[in-house]
Amino acid sequence: MTVRVYDPRGSRRPAKAETAPRPAALSGATVGLLDNSKEQADVMLERIASKLDGQGARIARARKGSFSRVAEPDVLDQLRECGAVVTALGG
Amino acid sequence: MRDAVEFERRGIPAVVLANDVFRPIADATAELLGLPSDYVERAVVYLPHPTSILSREAVKSLIDERWDEILAKLTGRAALSADGASAAPSLEESPLELARRAVDAFAEGLRADGAELVLRAYEEGVLQAQLDVFDAAACEGGVCLLPAPQLEAMIAAFVRPALPGLRAVQLWDPRDPT
Numbered sequence: 001m002t003v004r005v006y007d008p009r010g011s012r013r014p015a016k017a018e019t020a021p022r023p024a025a026l027s028g029a030t031v032g033l034l035d036n037s038k039e040q041a042d043v044m045l046e047r048i049a050s051k052l053d054g055q056g057a058r059i060a061r062a063r064k065g066s067f068s069r070v071a072e073p074d075v076l077d078q079l080r081e082c083g084a085v086v087t088a089l090g091g
Numbered sequence: 092m093r094d095a096v097e098f099e100r101r102g103i104p105a106v107v108l109a110n111d112v113f114r115p116i117a118d119a120t121a122e123l124l125g126l127p128s129d130y131v132e133r134a135v136v137y138l139p140h141p142t143s144i145l146s147r148e149a150v151k152s153l154i155d156e157r158w159d160e161i162l163a164k165l166t167g168r169a170a171l172s173a174d175g176a177s178a179a180p181s182l183e184e185s186p187l188e189l190a191r192r193a194v195d196a197f198a199e200g201l202r203a204d205g206a207e208l209v210l211r212a213y214e215e216g217v218l219q220a221q222l223d224v225f226d227a228a229a230c231e232g233g234v235c236l237l238p239a240p241q242l243e244a245m246i247a248a249f250v251r252p253a254l255p256g257l258r259a260v261q262l263w264d265p266r267d268p269t
Contacts, residue, residue, distance in 0.1 A: 017096050017125040020104040021252060022167030027186045028216035028256020031165070032103070034094060039143040040150050044108055047154040048161065055162070057256070070093045076101070083255035084165050085098050089142065090109030090135075 023083045027056035032079030034087040036067040041088040048086055092120045095134065099126075106164045110140040136161050186254055187213045193253040194246055206236055208246075216258035218250060224265055239264040 023029055031052050033045040042063075049059045062078040064071040067089075079085055095105035109117065117131045138153050145153075154161070162168075191210050198208040205226030211219045222242065237245070243260040251257050 016127075017099060019099045019127060019130065020102045022104045022165065023255040024166055024189045024253040025186045026162075026166065026256070027213075028254065028258065030256070032098075036094070040145065040147075041108075043147050043150045044138075044142075044154050047151045048158075051154070051158050051162075064094075070097060076094075076097055079098070079103070080101065082103055084104045084106070086106045086108065086161070086165070087094050087098075088108040089138075090092060090107050090113050 026052065026084070028058075029083035030058040030060050030081055032060045032062065032082035032085035034071060034075070034079065034085055035061070035063040036071075036087065036089060037064060038067045038089040044088045045086065092117070092124060092126075092135075096124050096126065104165070104167075105134060106161060107135045108161075109135055109137055110142060111137040112140040113137070133167075134164055136164060185213075189253045190218055190250045193250045197245065197249050201236070204236055213254070216256050218246070218254075218257060218260045219263075220246060220260060221263045222265065236266075239267055 033049060035041045035045055045061070049061075052059060060079050060082055062071070062075050064075045092107060095107050098105040113135075114137060117135055121130045122128070136157055138157070142150055142153070187210060190213055194208065194210065201208050201222075205224060207223040207225055209221045209223060211221055213219070220243075222236075222239070224236075236242070239262050242264070243262045246260045246262065247257060250260070
């Protein structure tokens with residue numbers, strides 16, 4: 001019996017994605033918190049916000065309507081001035 | 092992870108909180124999205140699944156337990172340079188120490204022109220610095236040194252990658268003490 005396996009990923013590979021340099025310190029920086037609407041994501045991010053406040057960072061918040069879709073452009077724009085972002089909750 | 096890619100593409104580094112059920116597919120997802128092979132290690136913080144059934148206090152505790160890791164990944168302390176050596180600053184370095192390290196090479200150049208750049212304080216995004224001309228003969232009394240506004244701009248350019256919250260550099264220049 002022949003078993004044929006189809007790889008849904010295809011044979012083409014995406015172009016390399018650039019990654020941004022990380023700030024060496026957060027004091028005075030604005031850190032964005034993106035809530036993807038999954039349960040408890042808001043609790044996690046609020047805890048992180050309180051910790052970041054202790055680091056001298058400012059906070060910006062955004063929430064997307066669906067955890068299964070990429071954040072909408074206007075949601076991403078809300079965090080465009082941030083020096084770094086934390087997203088929750090994947091998986 | 093796709094949101095993280097969008098932020099990284101916009102020049103904003105991202106840290107991703109994820110349930111550990113995501114772990115087996117995280118690397119495959121990163122590869123599919125074209126991210127560096129070490130991106131998951133540098134940017135993803137895992138929490139034990141499930142978190143939905145936990146109390147708010149228990150969820151907060153999970154974050155507290157992982158705060159050092161979250162902070163390290165936000166500030167690149169979990170990263171390695173291309174030659175494998177750690178390029179990350181010490182956890183103990185203050186913003187002022189980070190700024191001093193950032194201008195070290197620039198300060199060396201000023202020293203060769205007979206001037207010492209001293210970083211005095213960093214508060215609420217403002218870096219206070221002082222220029223001491225110790226060898227007037229080396230630079231015709233400081234004439235060859237750039238004017239203070241240009242020195243402030245150069246100092247800001249060196250420091251801002253290390254301290255993105257930098258709002259201004261205030262340089263006390265003896266050539267113009269006003």
